[in-house]
Each structure stands twice: as C-alpha cells, then as structure tokens.
Amino acid sequence: MEPEGSDPKVTAKQEEKGTQSTSLTARVREEGLAIKEQATEEIKNLRDPRDTQLWKSIFRVSHDRSDPRNRSLAILSNVFLHLHPAKINRDAVRYNFTWGMGGITFYLFIVLTFTGVLLMFYYHPTKVQAFRDILYLEHDVPFGKLLRNMHRWAAHLMIITTWLHMFRVVLTGSYKRPREFNWCVGVVLLVLTMLLSFTGYLLPDDQLGFWAVTVGTNMARATPMLGSEGPFGPQLGMTPFNDVRFGLLGGSVVDANALLRSYIWHCIGIPLVASIFMAVHFWRIRKDGGISGPAPVQLEAEMKPVKKPSVLVTLMGNGNGAKPQVTTGAKPKEEKRVTPVS
Amino acid sequence: MATEIADRKSRFSLGYIILIALAILLVLYGVFLVDDWHQLWKITSAPDNVPIVALLLIVPFFTWLGIRQARDNDQLIERLEKDPQLAKTHHRKTLPWRPGWARELHVWPFLVRIEFLAAVIVTVILFVWSILLDAPLEEPANPNLTMNPSKAPWYFLGLQEMLVYFDPWIAGVVMPSLLIVGLMVFPYVDSNPLGNGYYSLKQRRFAVGMFGWGFFMWIILIIIGTFIRGPGWIWFWPGQNWDHNAVVFDKNRDLHEIIAGWWPAGLGWLGTNWAAKAIFGALVVGGFFIIGGLFFHWLMLWKPTRFSRIDPSLPIHKRIWKWLTTWDEFEKKLLARTSLLQYLTFQFFAISVLLAFPVKLLLRLVFTIKYVWVTPWFNV
Known part of the structure; x- marks a missing residue:
C-alpha cells in the first residue's frame, strides 16, 4: 500500500487549492501520518528477521526447511560444520559403534582453550606470584575456583577420552588402509595431549606439581647420549648444565625458568602444534573416506589372493611346511599334525 | 533377530557368574584383608584419583560394549560363511535394515544434533564434577621438602612404575619412545585386510589381542602406581596402612x-x-x-x-x-x-x-x- 502523501493526484489537488486550504499544521499532520504508515510497515517486515538483508547476508540458507538441498547446504555453507560430509552412513550415527570419543576429545580441547584463556587473565608465570595467583583465583575471583576445577577435570577427561578413542579405533580396525597415516597423526595428538597436561601440572607452583615435574624431568637426565647420567652421556661431554634436561627446564633445577618454559609450552607452543595436527587429523578423516563404519562384514573367502605367499608361513613350527592355499581358490590341504577338532 | 538375542543371553550367563564371583571375592577381601579402611578411602577419594577410579569402571564397560558387538558380528560372519547364498543378498550388518531404507542420512540434523547433545552432556558432567570436587593444591613448591610418595601425574604413572624394573634411561626414555613408535607402526605391520570398519574378534584375534595386551598393561600399571605404591614407592596392598617407616x-x-x-x-x-x-x-x-x-x-x-x-x-x-x-x-x-x-x-x-x-x-x-x-x- 502506498502512503497517501506520495499520491501525485492528491498533491496536485492541494497545489490547485493554493495556500488557503493547506495550513502548515495540516501538512505536518499529513506527512506525519505517511511516516507512521511506512514505519509500521517496515516494523511489520522486521517481525520475521529471516527476511531482512542483515539476516540473509549472514545465513545463506534456511536451516528449518527439510528439503535435501537445504540440509546439505546447511553443512556445506557453514565454516564450523563444513568438515562434515553432507550425508553419512545411516549407521554411523550409532553411539554404540562410534562411542563419540573423538568428537568429545575435540570438544574438551575447546572447553580447555576457553577456560585456559580465562585463567591466563589471572596468572603470572613467576615464582613470586604463581602460587598466590592460584590462591587469589580460588578465594577472590568470582567463579575462579569453578574455572580452575573445570580446567583440571576437563584435562583429565580429555586424556581418558583420547585413550578410549584409540581403543575403539583398534577394535573396529579403523586404522587399516587407507587410514594408516591418520592413525599416526592420532598417536602424535595422543602424546601432545599428555604433554599439554604435564606442562600444566607445574603451573600452580605447588608441591604436587613441583615434585611431579622433578620426577618426570629427572628421567630426561638418563637419556642415552643426551643426558648427563644416561648411557654414553658423560663420554659425550654431557653435564647437568648442558644436557637435554637443562634444555627442558632452562636450568639445572625446577625453578623460575622451568615455570616460564612450562607456561609457554602449555599456553602457546603445544596448543599451536596440536591445532595443526588436529586440522590434519580431521581433514584426513574426510579425505580417507569419512568414518570407517559400521561397514558390512567381509568374509575370509573374499580376501584377495596374494601373488606370492610370504616365506614366513613355511618357517618354524607350522607343521611339515604345509603351504596355505592363498593363491588358488582350492581347499587347504589336510595337515597331518593338526588334530581334527571333534 | 529373536534367536540372536536368545543366543546372546545364554552366552553371557558365564560372564554374569564371573562378575558375581569377583564381587564375592571383593567382599571377602574387604572383610578379611583390609586393615586400614581410612587409608583406602583416602586414596580412592583423592580428587586427582577420581579419573583412575572412573577408569576402573569405564574401561571394562567399553571393553564389554566393543566385545558384545564383535561377538554379534562374529556370529553373523559364521552364518554367512556357512551359507554363501545368504552372503550374496545379506546386508552384512547386525543392525536393523529393510529394503527401501535410505543408506545415508543427512548430517544436518541427524549427526549435528547428536554432537550438540554430546557437548551439552559433557558440559553438564564437567560442571557437576567441578562443583563437587576441588582441584588439589598443596603447599607452595619447596625443593627442600620432598613429597613422599612423590608421584608423576596419573597418566604417566605407568612410566614411573617402570622405573622399578628398569633403569631410568630405559623406563623414561627408551620405553616411551618404543611405545610411541610401536603404536605408529601398528597399522603398517597388520597385514590383515579383514575387519576394517566393524567390530570383530574372530577375524582379528591376534591384532586385537596384542593391542589389548599393551593397553591393559598400561592401565594396570596406572592402577598399581595409584593404589599400591605408597611412601618410598613400596608395595602396599590396598587397605594396608601406608607406613612411612616401613622398610623392605x-x-x-x-x-x-x-x-x-x-x-x-x-x-x-x-x-x-x-x-x-x-x-x-x-x-x-x-x-x-x-x-x-x-x-x-x-x-x-x-x-x-x-x-x-x-x-x-x-x-x-x-x-x-x-x-x-x-x-x-x-x-x-x-x-x-x-x-x-x-x-x-x-x-x-x-x-x-x-x-x-x-x-x-x-x-x-x-x-x-x-x-x-x-x-x-x-x-x-
């Protein structure tokens, strides 16, 4: 509907009548009405924000319409979701199969980053202040105790979920071709997770962390060739002041430098490296064909024959060197030494 | 399906008997061999040990969950191997399937909603855990006062326990390196093409066995390091008093x-x-x-x-x-x-x-x- 004031006929009439019939108040009233009408209409249009230019500029697709195209676009056009495929194996959403541990591990990494950044606002990695900062955090900072607790327990949980993720991958044989390399990336991530946790252990600068790190880094002293007390270390000129432990701690004892090194590894170094490995890990999942299962079971008879059986099978204790029939489809020979089962 | 479920029931009756026997043994141990309940409570209730107590439940649960699905698949494999005609037409999963069902689902919303739910549940667990239990904080670090026992963080207790059996250069450096490299070569030495993407024990007895051997050894070492090693890293049975003057x-x-x-x-x-x-x-x-x-x-x-x-x-x-x-x-x-x-x-x-x-x-x-x-x- 067009506002009244903009009607050319009406305007022309008014001009014909001249100034006597159109007083200033009447004009103001008319124009006011027109503004009101347009504003009402614009507000009415705002009632569904999804029709606005602002909304459309941010969200390219509707997330509530359930047609296949929109559902696919919801994933493909979203930077946070685009690591997912648009569609997956119908059984791959079963929690019994996946256990969800990989995803939970990543979520815990996000939780730890979030709580970690907040903790960094209250923490100084110096011998004078570190321990006091923890006390301050526990007793004075609003929700400080909750923040610290959450950071610690999420770290513990992350280690457990990483292990369980690895355990599931083994049980379902998901490390097999073509995912071997991604398994290796995963092993690196496992080590990084434990190192992240370990470097965080020293930061409160209390007895628990101090002695745990002392015990842990004392082992580095015994590194073969690189440690001052390791095999062949002293022969290669290693002393407590130049060996690998010195490099880890920034000194010969766990002190201010160790605290600072721990802090930097914990907050910057390892998270950066881990993020890169995570990116590779997730990207490779997609490139290697997505989640491995639940796949249809394969049968022994469907194993592709090998061209030349390995000599290993005819070595040592396999019963008169009988070769298994892997090259031809024929039945294996009856072995004399093997007792027929019932 | 009905017969498969009945089979599962009979198969696991032995498991229940073992569970009950273990429970009885545990009770007998508690009644006759635990001298110092306070000591036992102190170790198990230490906030930092909660993950290990949780592991005692979580690891057996997930092992059971995996083995149960492996057993189901193994049964299916056996059936299909006996009946090649069925093998040609079967969808080859123990999960429900009807002709006409879509083989794939849209990630939005079917997977994304599960991920969201998982995130919410984990967040709730973390909040409850963090409200109920406080992260430990000891006295300020003091190089002149050695903690006894001074333990590594729980996930490294396996390595610390190894120190009892090997010199530090093996336990602390060589063994961890071998463990990491050993894990990495695992997919490359497993030449078995079967069992890719489904649970199975029958087809992967040796590979799963070897990994399980290492995995459970690691968990057991952590449990020993947490519950059994007391002052001076001396072996105390659970329930024994951690005597700081004990001499072995x-x-x-x-x-x-x-x-x-x-x-x-x-x-x-x-x-x-x-x-x-x-x-x-x-x-x-x-x-x-x-x-x-x-x-x-x-x-x-x-x-x-x-x-x-x-x-x-x-x-x-x-x-x-x-x-x-x-x-x-x-x-x-x-x-x-x-x-x-x-x-x-x-x-x-x-x-x-x-x-x-x-x-x-x-x-x-x-x-x-x-x-x-x-x-x-x-x-x-």
Whole structure:
C-alpha cells in the first residue's frame, strides 16, 4: 500500500487549492501520518528477521526447511560444520559403534582453550606470584575456583577420552588402509595431549606439581647420549648444565625458568602444534573416506589372493611346511599334525 | 533377530557368574584383608584419583560394549560363511535394515544434533564434577621438602612404575619412545585386510589381542602406581596402612651373580670380570629375543581349542602337545600376506615392549633379580 502523501493526484489537488486550504499544521499532520504508515510497515517486515538483508547476508540458507538441498547446504555453507560430509552412513550415527570419543576429545580441547584463556587473565608465570595467583583465583575471583576445577577435570577427561578413542579405533580396525597415516597423526595428538597436561601440572607452583615435574624431568637426565647420567652421556661431554634436561627446564633445577618454559609450552607452543595436527587429523578423516563404519562384514573367502605367499608361513613350527592355499581358490590341504577338532 | 538375542543371553550367563564371583571375592577381601579402611578411602577419594577410579569402571564397560558387538558380528560372519547364498543378498550388518531404507542420512540434523547433545552432556558432567570436587593444591613448591610418595601425574604413572624394573634411561626414555613408535607402526605391520570398519574378534584375534595386551598393561600399571605404591614407592596392598617407616628387605641380586653362585665351581670370574659379565648379559638378552620371537610366532598361529576336544585316548603329554600345536589356518593365511619387514618390525616391538616388561616385572618382584645385563656403561 502506498502512503497517501506520495499520491501525485492528491498533491496536485492541494497545489490547485493554493495556500488557503493547506495550513502548515495540516501538512505536518499529513506527512506525519505517511511516516507512521511506512514505519509500521517496515516494523511489520522486521517481525520475521529471516527476511531482512542483515539476516540473509549472514545465513545463506534456511536451516528449518527439510528439503535435501537445504540440509546439505546447511553443512556445506557453514565454516564450523563444513568438515562434515553432507550425508553419512545411516549407521554411523550409532553411539554404540562410534562411542563419540573423538568428537568429545575435540570438544574438551575447546572447553580447555576457553577456560585456559580465562585463567591466563589471572596468572603470572613467576615464582613470586604463581602460587598466590592460584590462591587469589580460588578465594577472590568470582567463579575462579569453578574455572580452575573445570580446567583440571576437563584435562583429565580429555586424556581418558583420547585413550578410549584409540581403543575403539583398534577394535573396529579403523586404522587399516587407507587410514594408516591418520592413525599416526592420532598417536602424535595422543602424546601432545599428555604433554599439554604435564606442562600444566607445574603451573600452580605447588608441591604436587613441583615434585611431579622433578620426577618426570629427572628421567630426561638418563637419556642415552643426551643426558648427563644416561648411557654414553658423560663420554659425550654431557653435564647437568648442558644436557637435554637443562634444555627442558632452562636450568639445572625446577625453578623460575622451568615455570616460564612450562607456561609457554602449555599456553602457546603445544596448543599451536596440536591445532595443526588436529586440522590434519580431521581433514584426513574426510579425505580417507569419512568414518570407517559400521561397514558390512567381509568374509575370509573374499580376501584377495596374494601373488606370492610370504616365506614366513613355511618357517618354524607350522607343521611339515604345509603351504596355505592363498593363491588358488582350492581347499587347504589336510595337515597331518593338526588334530581334527571333534 | 529373536534367536540372536536368545543366543546372546545364554552366552553371557558365564560372564554374569564371573562378575558375581569377583564381587564375592571383593567382599571377602574387604572383610578379611583390609586393615586400614581410612587409608583406602583416602586414596580412592583423592580428587586427582577420581579419573583412575572412573577408569576402573569405564574401561571394562567399553571393553564389554566393543566385545558384545564383535561377538554379534562374529556370529553373523559364521552364518554367512556357512551359507554363501545368504552372503550374496545379506546386508552384512547386525543392525536393523529393510529394503527401501535410505543408506545415508543427512548430517544436518541427524549427526549435528547428536554432537550438540554430546557437548551439552559433557558440559553438564564437567560442571557437576567441578562443583563437587576441588582441584588439589598443596603447599607452595619447596625443593627442600620432598613429597613422599612423590608421584608423576596419573597418566604417566605407568612410566614411573617402570622405573622399578628398569633403569631410568630405559623406563623414561627408551620405553616411551618404543611405545610411541610401536603404536605408529601398528597399522603398517597388520597385514590383515579383514575387519576394517566393524567390530570383530574372530577375524582379528591376534591384532586385537596384542593391542589389548599393551593397553591393559598400561592401565594396570596406572592402577598399581595409584593404589599400591605408597611412601618410598613400596608395595602396599590396598587397605594396608601406608607406613612411612616401613622398610623392605630387598635382595637385589643380578643374574650373573646368581649363576656364578649356583654353578658347582670355576665360574667365580663371572661375578668379577666385567667383560665376562657384559658378554654373559648380551647372551641372555639375545636368548630372550630368540625365545620371545618363537613365543610370538607360536601365539600368532596357535588356535585356542577346548582341551576336551583333543583325542582323549592319547597319553596326557601328547594331548597337551597336540593342544599346543593346533594351528589356525586363517592366521596362516594372514602370515602368508606378511612381509619379512612387517614381521620383524612387529617381533621387535612385541618382544621389547609387550614381553620384556612383564618378564622383567616377574624377575624383579618374584625372583628379586635386578639386572640381567651388567656393563660398565649401562645395565639392563
């Protein structure tokens, strides 16, 4: 509907009548009405924000319409979701199969980053202040105790979920071709997770962390060739002041430098490296064909024959060197030494 | 489906019996052998030990969850192997399936909503956990006051426990490196093409067994390190009081000393001459690798069968021999696909990590032998 004031006929009439019939108040009233009408209409249009230019500029697709195209676009056009495929194996959403541990591990990494950044606002990695900062955090900072607790327990949980993720991958044989390399990336991530946790252990600068790190880094002293007390270390000129432990701690004892090194590894170094490995890990999942299962079971008879059986099978204790029939489809020979089962 | 479920029920009745027996044993242990309940409570309720107590429940649960699905798949595999016609038409999963069902689902919303739900649940768990239990904070760090016991974080307790059995350069540096590299080579030495993407024990007995061996060893070491190692890293049974003045009489002999002492005469130089000691130790370790290699080779090919199924008319030693030399044809097929490099790599890691550790543990704890190989530069 067009506002009244903009009607050319009406305007022309008014001009014909001249100034006597159109007083200033009447004009103001008319124009006011027109503004009101347009504003009402614009507000009415705002009632569904999804029709606005602002909304459309941010969200390219509707997330509530359930047609296949929109559902696919919801994933493909979203930077946070685009690591997912648009569609997956119908059984791959079963929690019994996946256990969800990989995803939970990543979520815990996000939780730890979030709580970690907040903790960094209250923490100084110096011998004078570190321990006091923890006390301050526990007793004075609003929700400080909750923040610290959450950071610690999420770290513990992350280690457990990483292990369980690895355990599931083994049980379902998901490390097999073509995912071997991604398994290796995963092993690196496992080590990084434990190192992240370990470097965080020293930061409160209390007895628990101090002695745990002392015990842990004392082992580095015994590194073969690189440690001052390791095999062949002293022969290669290693002393407590130049060996690998010195490099880890920034000194010969766990002190201010160790605290600072721990802090930097914990907050910057390892998270950066881990993020890169995570990116590779997730990207490779997609490139290697997505989640491995639940796949249809394969049968022994469907194993592709090998061209030349390995000599290993005819070595040592396999019963008169009988070769298994892997090259031809024929039945294996009856072995004399093997007792027929019932 | 109905018959499959009935089968599962009967199959797991043995499991329930074992569970009940374990529970009874636990109660008996608690009633008769726990002296210091307060000590036990102090260890189990320490906030930092909560994850380990949780592991005691979580690991068996997920093992059960995995094995249950593996058993179901194994049953299906057996059925399909017997009936090739069925194998051609079957959808090959134990999960429900009807013709006409879409094989794929849209990630939005079917997966994304699960991920969201998981995130919400984990967040709730973390909040509850963080409200109920406080992260530990001890006295300020003091280099002059050694914590006793001073323990590594729980996930590294396995390595710390290894320090009892090996010198630090092995326990702290070589073993962890071998563990990491060993894990990485795992997919490359497993030449079995079956069992990719589904739970199965029948088709992957050896691979799953080997990983499980390492995994459970690691968990058990953590449990020992947390609940059993007290002040001075002394072995206290759960429920024993952690006596800070406890003294343990350890004999700590080396293998060559025992041999030198045992031998009728003329081997005294084995206890004194460093070169003899070194050569003797090298031979022992070399022998261990050979025997270990034979052991894994046997384990790989051995088909565990019921002893009662072996021809009972044979004399008992022959029966045992036959039982031990019943080979698995499927495992042979897998071995025929294994290259020498794969085989030797596997053997190296299996012997030096999976076998060396429990053997050294037994030598140390049961036979009180400290080193088997003594040289002027390093001891093993």
